Amino acid sequence: MTLLAVDWLLIIEKLVLIAIIVFASLGIALYTTFAERKVAAVLQDRPGPNRAGPFGLLQPFADGLKLIMKEEIIPTNSNKALFVLGPGLAMTAALMTCSVIPWSSHVEIFDRKVDLQIADINIGILYIFGVVSLGVYGMMIGGWASNNKFSLMAALRGASQAISYELAMGLSLIAVLMLSGSLSLKTIVDGQMAAGSYWNIVYQPLGFIIFFVCALAECNRTPFDLPEAENELNFGYHQEYSSMKLGFYLFSEYINMIMSSAVMASLYFGGFDVPFLDESTLAPNIAALIGVAALLTKIAIFIFVFMWIRWTVPRFRYDQLMNLGWKTMIPLALFNMLVTGALILLKAGV
Amino acid sequence: MSITQFLFYFLTVLALFSAVMVVVSKNPVHSVLWLIAVFFAISGHYILLNAQFLAIVNIIVYAGAIMVLFLFVIMLMNLNASTEPQKNNWLKLAGIIAGGCFLMVLVSLVKQANELNNIAVTMGTGEIGxxxxxxxxxxxxxxxxxxxxxxxxxxxxxxxxxxxxxx
Structure with a gap:
């Protein structure tokens, strides 16, 4: 009797894919911290980290080693279980997004077609939305369990900011859904890749701007890094954290950046599509590799824009942030949704 | 035991255990977090029933929005054992009896329902979800x-x- 009648090859395939994507995102996040410091250095006209290894390339490893070697402090009056749970939740929520992103088409290994997407579910976008809404728990639990008033205030700020900008983000997504007629990210990317169709950014410039601003707010990046406003809150919701727990919080921010860049690339910039190249004429494995490279390039460009903004624009005040979210972003997103719907109806000739 | 049955029992045990923990936990913040675990388990059940939309909306609305507000309120109220009013022992006893009666009614209802008798776990094949x-x-x-x-x-x-x- 078989205990569990399942396709074991499929499970192994998915596990390998998950392992590759998780470790790749961690590796990319490691070097994103390095890129952040280098970009900051260029924008501020200084050399940046250049001592560890050639061009300072080993700097992220030195930083990681430093974080691991530091003393792990759990405050006496903190809620210990939740204090430990917080960074783990933040990291999990950040990594969960990667499962519905189509990283490329498919590769063929030993006559077996392996899709380079962990799960092509037909509620892909809603799944991303759900994971984004869970992202606040890591921050809130960590901030509260620290038993520090500054941490709690930062966590409350962060959570209300995330909830406010989720709405505008969801509304701007609806316009994309109306265009593509599907919630599956794979179908949305395929629709943009099809011959004779353009990337969604051509149809949705306003929607993209709204989504991008909301992504900045959801990732707690400047100009919306209110939860980490050092001059008001000492350090932010992770003030009491030290060692690798702090590392997890800082790291999850970079992973959030990578994932939101991947989502933006998939929704508005054709995902793994290379412009002016017909992928179907190439061998599947080569096309898949080119696709991964294209998607990673788009992600890198987005991350650079994130950093560029961080080192150029100053931080918003809290009331300005809320005004922008509720009184500008949501009406704009509603307007964008209405115009998109009207244009689709006009084109269909109803 | 098929994978569906295995998942069903796993999710059921998770849901029931978390639900009990919601009631038993001394710390209200822990209760809220256990309640979120219950919502996740129930979303898993929805997926087994092929109701994907309901599953994800359950997570977005309940786990993602409403429970965050719950957490907000409870964190700011700073509830702990010293501020909680002492409950009368008779009140506790009355609660146990009332809850037990309610449980008995529910169990007998499920036991009597003909549609539920002798039916093993089947995966939802409906497309309406x-x-x-x-x-x-x-x-x-x-x-x-x-x-x-x-x-x-x-x-x-x-x-x-x-x-x-x-x-």
Whole structure:
């Protein structure tokens, strides 16, 4: 009797894919911290980290080693279980997004077609939305369990900011859904890749701007890094954290950046599509590799824009942030949704 | 035991255990977090029933929005054992008896229901839970109730804004 009648090859395939994507995102996040410091250095006209290894390339490893070697402090009056749970939740929520992103088409290994997407579910976008809404728990639990008033205030700020900008983000997504007629990210990317169709950014410039601003707010990046406003809150919701727990919080921010860049690339910039190249004429494995490279390039460009903004624009005040979210972003997103719907109806000739 | 049955029992045990922990936990913040675990387990059940839309909306709305507000309130109230009023022992006893009676009624109801007898776990094969069919049903067959409920939500939202403005 078989205990569990399942396709074991499929499970192994998915596990390998998950392992590759998780470790790749961690590796990319490691070097994103390095890129952040280098970009900051260029924008501020200084050399940046250049001592560890050639061009300072080993700097992220030195930083990681430093974080691991530091003393792990759990405050006496903190809620210990939740204090430990917080960074783990933040990291999990950040990594969960990667499962519905189509990283490329498919590769063929030993006559077996392996899709380079962990799960092509037909509620892909809603799944991303759900994971984004869970992202606040890591921050809130960590901030509260620290038993520090500054941490709690930062966590409350962060959570209300995330909830406010989720709405505008969801509304701007609806316009994309109306265009593509599907919630599956794979179908949305395929629709943009099809011959004779353009990337969604051509149809949705306003929607993209709204989504991008909301992504900045959801990732707690400047100009919306209110939860980490050092001059008001000492350090932010992770003030009491030290060692690798702090590392997890800082790291999850970079992973959030990578994932939101991947989502933006998939929704508005054709995902793994290379412009002016017909992928179907190439061998599947080569096309898949080119696709991964294209998607990673788009992600890198987005991350650079994130950093560029961080080192150029100053931080918003809290009331300005809320005004922008509720009184500008949501009406704009509603307007964008209405115009998109009207244009689709006009084109269909109803 | 198929994978579906295995998942069903796993999710059921998780849901029941978390639900018990919601009640048993001394710390209200822990209770809220266990309740979130219950919502996740129930979403898993929805997926087994092929109701994907319901599953994800359950997570977005309940786990993602409502429970965050719960957590907000409870964290700010700073509840702990010393501020909690001491409950009368008789009150506790009455609660146990009332809860036990309710449980007995529910169990006997499930036991008597003919449709539930001798039925093993089956995977939902219905298509109505998929977002496309659900949308078609909502906007064709149930369009009036759907629109009325959306007006109800809008009025609730406007009401909340008005109350917020007054304060």
């Amino acid at each position: 998929l977002i496309k069919n659900l949308g078609k049903a909502l906007f064709n067959d149930f369009v009036v109730p759907f629109e009325i409920s959306s007006v109800l939500f809008l009025s609730a939202m406007v009401g909340a804004v008005v109350i917020g403005k007054k304060a």
